[in-house]
Amino acid sequence: MTYELTAPLTRDAAARLRAGDSVLISGVIFSARDAAHKRLCELLDAGKPLPLPLEGSVIYYMGPSPALPGTPIGAAGPTTSYRMDAYAPRLLALGNLGMIGKGRRSREVVEAMKEAGAVYFGATGGAGALLSRCITSAEVAAWPDLGAEALMRLEVKDFPAVVVIDSLGNDLYDIGPRQYHERHGEK
Amino acid sequence: MRELDSRLIAEAVADMCVRANTVLPDDVRAALDLARRDEDGEAARGILDTIIENYRAAGPVPICQDTGLACVFVEVGQDVHISGSLADAVNAGVAKGYTDGYLRKSVVRDPLDRVNTGDNTPALLYTELVPGDRVKITVAPKGAGSENMSRIAMLKPSDGIGGVRDFVLETVRLAGPNPCPPIVVGVGIGGNFDKAALLAKRALLRPVGSHNPAETYSALESELLTLINSTGIGPQGLGGRTTALGVNIETMPTHIASLPCAVNINCHVSRHVTEVL
Incomplete structure (x- = not known):
């Protein structure tokens, strides 16, 4: 199935997605990678407010290249998600419903996703030039000192992704290669 | 002077x-085009189409x-x-x-x-x-996504070519979807701990599709590419034939007690430009 999604997400929209579905995401998402996640969790530790609304949020694991003049953002493809595994369960427990990245997630993250009813999307790694075209505006939401690792608020239009892990814990990284072997009868 | x-x-x-x-080298472009031709799954072909469209769209981005x-x-x-x-x-x-x-x-x-x-x-x-x-x-x-999936093993001489083969395959399987497959695999065999890693990195500078001049290693490159592309990991790890575009092996003499083997993984954005001054 292909779904057009609006971000931030509703619980219903997240719940109906299944691993393997294609989605086009439009709306407001936030980009954050290693350093921004560390700071988000430090704020939570200190009991301070976060610089983004977590309820229904979609967080894109991405650090862009600088914007060329007249464009909102440079190349903007996903970074490898497992580096955010240490932080993601805390954000999921507080309302985060969608993560966009690439690569496998830990058992702890998948359990936290099932608990929260959240979804993990995969975007095509290494397709940063194309994906940047789906980002219509980009502004630093916090921590400009982090450069490419700053927390950014992005407006996206028809951002293409695939549901890799759904809210039931189905994982396309297991299903996809298995289906390939079933088609080819080899192991 | x-x-x-x-x-x-x-x-x-x-x-x-x-x-x-901003400009993907011709060898990688050719390998991607060939992979797209030989890929049979619909989703995998779609990902390869996106990757090909992306390198064509690049510059100055x-x-x-x-x-x-x-x-x-x-x-x-x-x-x-x-x-x-x-x-x-x-x-x-x-x-x-x-x-x-x-x-x-x-x-x-x-x-x-x-x-x-x-x-x-x-x-x-x-x-x-x-x-x-x-x-x-x-x-x-x-890039670091692929670099982080690289590994080195100090194998025993008795492990031989089978040990090398198993270690390379294990490294690719452990990497799975993380390094943005289809990948390019650089393998360094011999030397010592650090030289093996350097050989693996230098192997990535060789054009995709080129072969080690020694028959043993040229054959091993082809065999490993076939084995890697039988894992089913596929483009972006979502299932398919195209897990790797190429396997390049570089070797050097080593100690009587050693068989170092390093695997440096590169993503499909395998970049290299050379100039002589």
């Missing part, structure tokens, strides 16, 4: 950083936002004298290329305090003295 102004090196490096990050650590290989002829510091010239070139070319600055000054240096320096500079009076420079920006 020939004189070479180090400022020419800086200019060349700056230009090569931008070119490497970089192909990938991870414009990498600037790995700069310099072969210096013994009969050329470089006025000024080679390292300073390379770093000046990297800073200029990454700043003027709108490339991402991805270097932190210290592995633990992690403060960004702001201009993607220092470069990772690999120098070698060679005969002649020329300076050959290769700039190979290297």
Whole structure:
């Protein structure tokens, strides 16, 4: 199935997605990678407010290249998600419903996703030039000192992704290669 | 002795950083096109189409936002004298290329305090003295998603070719979807702990589709490529035939007690530009 999604997400929209579905995401998402996640969790530790609304949020694991003049953002493809595994369960427990990245997630993250009813999307790694075209505006939401690792608020239009892990814990990284072997009868 | 102004090196490096990050080399383009032809799954073909469309769409926007650590290989002829510091010239070139070319600055000054240096320096500079009076420079920006999936093993001589084969395959399986497959696999066999890793990195500079001149290793490259593309990992790890575009093996003599084997993984944005000054 292909779904057009609006971000931030509703619980219903997240719940109906299944691993393997294609989605086009439009709306407001936030980009954050290693350093921004560390700071988000430090704020939570200190009991301070976060610089983004977590309820229904979609967080894109991405650090862009600088914007060329007249464009909102440079190349903007996903970074490898497992580096955010240490932080993601805390954000999921507080309302985060969608993560966009690439690569496998830990058992702890998948359990936290099932608990929260959240979804993990995969975007095509290494397709940063194309994906940047789906980002219509980009502004630093916090921590400009982090450069490419700053927390950014992005407006996206028809951002293409695939549901890799759904809210039931189905994982396309297991299903996809298995289906390939079933088609080819080899192991 | 020939004189070479180090400022020419800086200019060349700056230009090569931008070119490497915006124009995918012909060997990788050809390998992707071939992979697309041979891929049979609909989803996998769609991903390869996106990857091909992306490299065509790049420039001046970089192909990938991870414009990498600037790995700069310099072969210096013994009969050329470089006025000024080679390292300073390379770093000046990297800073200029990454700043003027709108490339991402991805270097932190210290592995633990992690403060960004702001201009993607220092470069990772690999120098070698060679005969002649020329300076050959290769700039190979290297992304971390694939670099982080690389491994080294100090195998036993008794492990032999089977041990090498198993270790390379295990490394690719453990990497799975993380390094942005389809990948290019650089393998270094022999030397010692550090030289094996360097061989693996240098193997990635060789064009995809080229072969090691020794028959044993050329055959092993082909066999490993077939085995890797039978894992079913596929483009982006979502299932398919195209897990790797190529396997390049480089070797050197080693100790009677050792069989070091390093695997350096590169993503499909396998970048390298060479110039001779």
